[in-house]
Amino acid sequence: MSDASGEERIQVFSGTAQPTLDADVGRVVALEAAPVGRRVALANHRNEVLLADLDSGTVRVIARSEFGRSEQLAWSPDGAWLAFPLWTGPRHSAIRLYEVATGKAVSATSGEFRDFYPAFDPEGRYLYLLSVRTFDPVYDNVHFELSFPRGVRPYLVALQAGGRPPFDPEPRGFSTKEEKDKPVADRPLRIDLEGLERRIAAFPVPEGRYRQIAGISGKALWTVFDVAGAHGRGGHAEKPGRLECFDFAATHCETLVEKVDWFALSRDGKTLVLREGKRMRALEAGKKHDDKGDAGYPEHSRKTGWLDLERIRVSVExxxxxxxxxxxxxxxxxxxxxxxxxxxxxxxxxxxxxxxxxxxxxxxxxxxxxxxxxxxELGTSHAYEAEGDHRKPPAVALGALAADFRFDPATGGNEIAHIAAGDSWEADTDSPLNAIGVEARVGERVLAVNGQPVSRERPVPALLVHQAGAKVELELAQANGEVRRTVLVTLLKDEVPARYRDWVERNRSWVHERSNGRVGYLHLPDMMSAGFAEFHRYFILECERDGLIVDVRYNRGGHVSQLLLEKLARRRIGYDFARWERPMPYPADSAFGPVVALTNEHAGSDGDIFSHCFKAMKIGPLIGKRTWGGVIGIWPRHR
Incomplete structure (x- = not known):
C-alpha cells in the first residue's frame, strides 16, 4: 500500500514499481495476493472485504460486517476460493468462503461461535481455523465467579465429503518411496458444499489461547500462549508463545519453537519466518530446530536462522x-x-x-x-498523538525510598517525616525502609548514603540519582544522634505503587475511624486491570459493613466500568445457613448496606461513564464535582 498520491492505493512491485491501482480501498488492515492470477484480497477499516483485479483495474466489495473487521484472509492453493472471518454479531463470527468464478459466498461454519484465522491445507483437503467453542469454565480463587480464560482450540473443516477421518490415518507400511501427488495449484479444488458446516472436527489438543494457524504438507502449525495476568503481578506477565506442529501421519503434536510472538509462511510453504520481540528468524517449516547445535556459529547465519535487522538502512528526509x-x-x-x-x-x-x-x-x-x-480543532476527547522518533533526553533514573524527609539542623541529616506503608509482602510496592531487618521509624535521621554525608545542599533524594533498583547503604540515627546503625536497602524504581497503597489505606482507616467501623471504603484508580484488581481486593472486605463508599476521584478511565457496576448493583435477597457458621449472603459478594460514590473533575473517560451510570442505575447517591466529560472514546490500532 502506498499513499504517495495522498490516498492509500495498491502498489504493485515487480522489479520496478508499477502504476498504482487508483481505487478507493479504505484503510487496509489485511492484504493477501492470490497464488494464481493477478488478484488481491483486502480488508479495510470499513469492515469490508474487497477483491481487486489488477488486470482489469477493478475493485469490488464481496462482504461487509456491521460488527467488526475481517483481519485474516486466506486463499485456496488454486486461487479459486477466498476464506475470511465475518462478524455476524457482537461476539460471534463465521468463516466465509467466496468463490471467485461465480461471485457466490457460503459459510464454512455456523456463525454461532467466534471463528477466526482461516487457513487452507496446501493439499486441498481441509480448511483450518481457530474457534472459541470449548466452554469449560474455571472457578475464580477470589470471588464466586467462573470464566473462560482459555476457550480456543484449532479445528478443521473437511472440504470434501466421504474422506477418511482426519485423525485416524490409513495404515501403511515402512516404504521409503515418496508418493507425490499432483500439485493442488495445477488442479481445481473441489468443495462439497452440502453438509460443509457439519464436517468440522477439533484437533486432539487441549483448549488454550491460540492465535495463529497455518497448513503445510501433511501438517498444521499454530501458536499457543499461556494464561497471563493483565498487569503481570505475581510472576504471570505475558510471555512469548510456543509454535506447535501437528503431524497427521503420526497424529502427534510437538513444540517446534519455545518462544515466538508471530509467524508467517513463505508462498511455497517451505520457509517459516518467526518474530520474538524485536528479533526475527527464518527456519525450515515443519522441522524442530536444535538450538544447541547452533553453538559455535555466528548469531546471524543460515545455521541459526536469526536475521540481522541492523543491516537494514533507511534514508529519511x-x-x-x-x-x-x-x-x-x-x-x-x-x-x-x-x-x-x-x-x-x-x-x-x-x-x-x-x-x-x-x-x-x-x-x-x-x-x-x-x-x-x-x-x-475537533473539540473532542481522546484525540492524542504519541510515540515517534523523538530525541531522548538524558536518562536520569532516581532511586526511591517512598518516604518524606525534612532537614534536621541539629544532626545535619534528613529526618524521616513519613514512610509510605505499601504491601509489605511485595518488595516493589512498599518502602524499602519497611523491609525486614531495616524497619526504620519516623523520627530517625538519615545521616549518609553510601558513605556520602547528607546535608541541606545534598538531601537524601540528591544522593539517590542514578540509583534506581540499586542496593545502597544508609546510615541511620535516632533523634538524639547517639544510637547509629547502618542498613542495606534496595531502592525502588517507581515509588508510585507504594505511595498509592499508603494513600488508599489512610483513607480507608479514616473512614473506619469516623464511622466506628460501620462504613467501608475502596478506591478505583482507573477502569482497567489495576482498577479491576483494586475493586476485587477490597470489595469482599468492605461490602460486609453497614455502608460502602466507592471512590472514583482521579479515575483515569478504561473499559471495565460495566463489570464493576454489575456487582455493585447486586441486591441481597437472602442468606445461606450452615449449622456452625454465620449466615452467608445470597447472592454472594453483594453489599450489605447502602453504597455511595465519590467523584471529581479528574475522573474521566470510563470514569465519566461509571459516575453517570452509578446514578442512572440508582445504585446510590453520587457525591462530588462534575466529571471530566470525555466519553468520545479511543481505540489505538494504527501506529
Whole structure:
C-alpha cells in the first residue's frame, strides 16, 4: 500500500514499481495476493472485504460486517476460493468462503461461535481455523465467579465429503518411496458444499489461547500462549508463545519453537519466518530446530536462522516524512472519526489551515505540538498523538525510598517525616525502609548514603540519582544522634505503587475511624486491570459493613466500568445457613448496606461513564464535582 498520491492505493512491485491501482480501498488492515492470477484480497477499516483485479483495474466489495473487521484472509492453493472471518454479531463470527468464478459466498461454519484465522491445507483437503467453542469454565480463587480464560482450540473443516477421518490415518507400511501427488495449484479444488458446516472436527489438543494457524504438507502449525495476568503481578506477565506442529501421519503434536510472538509462511510453504520481540528468524517449516547445535556459529547465519535487522538502512528526509505524517493524521480522523460530519467541523479545511505551518517545523517535538493543535480543532476527547522518533533526553533514573524527609539542623541529616506503608509482602510496592531487618521509624535521621554525608545542599533524594533498583547503604540515627546503625536497602524504581497503597489505606482507616467501623471504603484508580484488581481486593472486605463508599476521584478511565457496576448493583435477597457458621449472603459478594460514590473533575473517560451510570442505575447517591466529560472514546490500532 502506498499513499504517495495522498490516498492509500495498491502498489504493485515487480522489479520496478508499477502504476498504482487508483481505487478507493479504505484503510487496509489485511492484504493477501492470490497464488494464481493477478488478484488481491483486502480488508479495510470499513469492515469490508474487497477483491481487486489488477488486470482489469477493478475493485469490488464481496462482504461487509456491521460488527467488526475481517483481519485474516486466506486463499485456496488454486486461487479459486477466498476464506475470511465475518462478524455476524457482537461476539460471534463465521468463516466465509467466496468463490471467485461465480461471485457466490457460503459459510464454512455456523456463525454461532467466534471463528477466526482461516487457513487452507496446501493439499486441498481441509480448511483450518481457530474457534472459541470449548466452554469449560474455571472457578475464580477470589470471588464466586467462573470464566473462560482459555476457550480456543484449532479445528478443521473437511472440504470434501466421504474422506477418511482426519485423525485416524490409513495404515501403511515402512516404504521409503515418496508418493507425490499432483500439485493442488495445477488442479481445481473441489468443495462439497452440502453438509460443509457439519464436517468440522477439533484437533486432539487441549483448549488454550491460540492465535495463529497455518497448513503445510501433511501438517498444521499454530501458536499457543499461556494464561497471563493483565498487569503481570505475581510472576504471570505475558510471555512469548510456543509454535506447535501437528503431524497427521503420526497424529502427534510437538513444540517446534519455545518462544515466538508471530509467524508467517513463505508462498511455497517451505520457509517459516518467526518474530520474538524485536528479533526475527527464518527456519525450515515443519522441522524442530536444535538450538544447541547452533553453538559455535555466528548469531546471524543460515545455521541459526536469526536475521540481522541492523543491516537494514533507511534514508529519511524529516521534512517529507513529517508532511506525510500530518496528511495521514488527517486521513485517520477523516475516515474513522465517530461521526461522518466530524461534529460539524470542516476537517479538510482544518488540515489545509495547519499544513503551511509544516514549513516552520524544525523538530519532531514541534510536529507533535502541531498535530495536537490540529486535533484540538475537533473539540473532542481522546484525540492524542504519541510515540515517534523523538530525541531522548538524558536518562536520569532516581532511586526511591517512598518516604518524606525534612532537614534536621541539629544532626545535619534528613529526618524521616513519613514512610509510605505499601504491601509489605511485595518488595516493589512498599518502602524499602519497611523491609525486614531495616524497619526504620519516623523520627530517625538519615545521616549518609553510601558513605556520602547528607546535608541541606545534598538531601537524601540528591544522593539517590542514578540509583534506581540499586542496593545502597544508609546510615541511620535516632533523634538524639547517639544510637547509629547502618542498613542495606534496595531502592525502588517507581515509588508510585507504594505511595498509592499508603494513600488508599489512610483513607480507608479514616473512614473506619469516623464511622466506628460501620462504613467501608475502596478506591478505583482507573477502569482497567489495576482498577479491576483494586475493586476485587477490597470489595469482599468492605461490602460486609453497614455502608460502602466507592471512590472514583482521579479515575483515569478504561473499559471495565460495566463489570464493576454489575456487582455493585447486586441486591441481597437472602442468606445461606450452615449449622456452625454465620449466615452467608445470597447472592454472594453483594453489599450489605447502602453504597455511595465519590467523584471529581479528574475522573474521566470510563470514569465519566461509571459516575453517570452509578446514578442512572440508582445504585446510590453520587457525591462530588462534575466529571471530566470525555466519553468520545479511543481505540489505538494504527501506529
Amino acid at each position: 524529516p521534512a517529507l516524512e513529517w508532511r506525510q505524517m500530518l496528511h495521514e493524521v488527517g486521513r485517520l480522523q477523516r475516515d474513522q472519526f465517530w461521526v461522518a460530519d466530524m461534529s460539524g467541523v470542516d476537517w479538510q479545511a482544518v488540515v489545509r489551515k495547519y499544513e503551511p505551518l509544516l514549513a516552520r517545523v524544525a523538530t519532531r517535538g514541534e510536529l507533535s505540538d502541531l498535530i495536537w493543535e490540529m486535533h484540538g
